[in-house]
Amino acid sequence: MNVHSARELARVHQALAEPNRIRILKMLEIRPLCVCEITAVLQLAASTVSKHLSILREAGFIVDHKDGKWVNYQLNEHPDPKVVGTCFSHLARLLTNDETVLSDAEKVRSVDRHQLCK
Amino acid sequence: MNVHSARELARVHQALAEPNRIRILKMLEIRPLCVCEITAVLQLAASTVSKHLSILREAGFIVDHKDGKWVNYQLNEHPDPKVVGTCFSHLARLLTNDETVLSDAEKVRSVDRHQLCK
DNA sequence: ACTACATTTAGGCAAGTATCGAAATAACCC
DNA sequence: GGGTTATTTCGATACTTGCCTAAATGTAGT
Numbered sequence: 001m002n003v004h005s006a007r008e009l010a011r012v013h014q015a016l017a018e019p020n021r022i023r024i025l026k027m028l029e030i031r032p033l034c035v036c037e038i039t040a041v042l043q044l045a046a047s048t049v050s051k052h053l054s055i056l057r058e059a060g061f062i063v064d065h066k067d068g069k070w071v072n073y074q075l076n077e078h079p080d081p082k083v084v085g086t087c088f089s090h091l092a093r094l095l096t097n098d099e100t101v102l103s104d105a106e107k108v109r110s111v112d113r114h115q116l117c118k
Numbered sequence: 119m120n121v122h123s124a125r126e127l128a129r130v131h132q133a134l135a136e137p138n139r140i141r142i143l144k145m146l147e148i149r150p151l152c153v154c155e156i157t158a159v160l161q162l163a164a165s166t167v168s169k170h171l172s173i174l175r176e177a178g179f180i181v182d183h184k185d186g187k188w189v190n191y192q193l194n195e196h197p198d199p200k201v202v203g204t205c206f207s208h209l210a211r212l213l214t215n216d217e218t219v220l221s222d223a224e225k226v227r228s229v230d231r232h233q234l235c236k
Numbered sequence: 237a238c239t240a241c242a243t244t245t246a247g248g249c250a251a252g253t254a255t256c257g258a259a260a261t262a263a264c265c266c
Numbered sequence: 267g268g269g270t271t272a273t274t275t276c277g278a279t280a281c282t283t284g285c286c287t288a289a290a291t292g293t294a295g296t
Contacts, residue, residue, distance in 0.1 A: 002212065003212055003213070004213075004216065005137075005213070005216050005218065006137040006138075006140040006141050006144075006213060006216065006218060006219065007137045009134070009137075009140055009212060009213065010134065010135050010136055010137045010139075010140055011135075013131045013132075013134035013135040014131075014132075014135035016127070016128065016131035017128050017129075017131045017132035017135045018128055018253090018254080019123075019124040019125045019127075019128045020124075020254090021128075022124040022127055022128055023124050026124075034272080034273090035272070035273060035274090036271095036272065036273085044254095044255075044256090045255070045256055045257075046272080046273070046274090047255085047256070047257080047258095047273085047274070047275080047276090048254070048255055048256070049273095050273060050274055050275085051253095051254080051255090051274090051275095052254090054274085066262090066263090068263065068264065068272090069262075069263045069264055069270095069271060069272050069273080070263095070272065070273085071272075071273065071274095083208060083212060086204075086208055090201060090204055094120065094121055094127060094201060095121070095123070095124060095127065098122065098123050098124060100123065100124060101124065113272095136283090136284080138284090152242080152243090153242070153243060153244090154241095154242065154243085162284095162285075162286090163285070163286055163287080164242080164243070164244090165243085165244070165245080165246095165285085165286075165287080165288095166284070166285055166286075167243095168243060168244055168245085169244090169245095169283095169284080169285090170284090172244085184292095184293090186242090186293065186294065187240095187241065187242050187243080187292075187293050187294060188242065188243085188293095189242075189243065189244095231242095
């Protein structure tokens with residue numbers, strides 16, 4: 001669905017108005033991740049990461065799936081509202097050379113929830 | 119130029135994360151406007167509008183030109199960073215049926231700085 | 237230079253946000 | 267069922283933001 005009001009559109013952009021949330025979306029471009037993996041990369045409290053994820057979920061950017069004691073988050077393949085989808089395609093082209101994003105990507109590739117969580 | 123970091127990109131989105139700033143951009147799609155015209159439409163204090171405009175300017179969305187005692191603001195035709203330009207093209211397609219935006223547009227067409235400012 | 241007025245800056249207040257640690261919840265394993 | 271662990275919710279704190287009023291700045295016309 002299209003966004004209906006300036007207020008709704010503002011909320012979508014608000015979700016992207018925080019660097020750590022952008023880093024999370026760039027990480028999820030690589031693969032679905034659970035909260036503890038994201039927490040390990042961002043070096044924030046788990047509760048903080050959980051909050052960021054709920055903001056991204058409510059804005060329509062990501063969806064979650066339970067997997068035992070883990071919760072996997074991934075990019076929403078059927079973005080709603082539509083503007084979220086266009087944000088995705090920009091995001092995919094942006095920050096491809098950003099140091100932090102590149103280093104996050106490397107950590108994503110090496111991180112493993114089974115080693116992480118004892 | 120492309121945006122360099124998640125922080126910079128967040129700042130661009132932060133500019134669009136406020137309904138009144140989105141309304142301002144939709145108004146400027148119609149024509150350049152001075153601060154007092156925007157103030158008359160939004161019904162906010164002039165200083166508040168001025169602050170919103172400076173946020174939009176610093177994010178690269180608008181430029182200003184002095185015109186006597188007025189300052190005209192208009193959409194930046196050479197948006198920098200590039201992502202600002204893509205935001206413009208989405209914005210142009212969004213909120214075309216929003217009541218507030220339509221009513222703002224009507225006011226923009228009837229407002230006149232010379233009548234407004236005695 | 238003086239006045240008028242559009243705009244910006246400064247100061248203050250209320251509401252919202254990012255963060256943490258601790259407590260609550262949920263799901264696994266023994 | 268009881269212990270363990272991943273996640274979310276709650277409460278507190280520091281910071282940021284949006285708004286206003288008042289003061290400062292800049293420009294035009296007399």
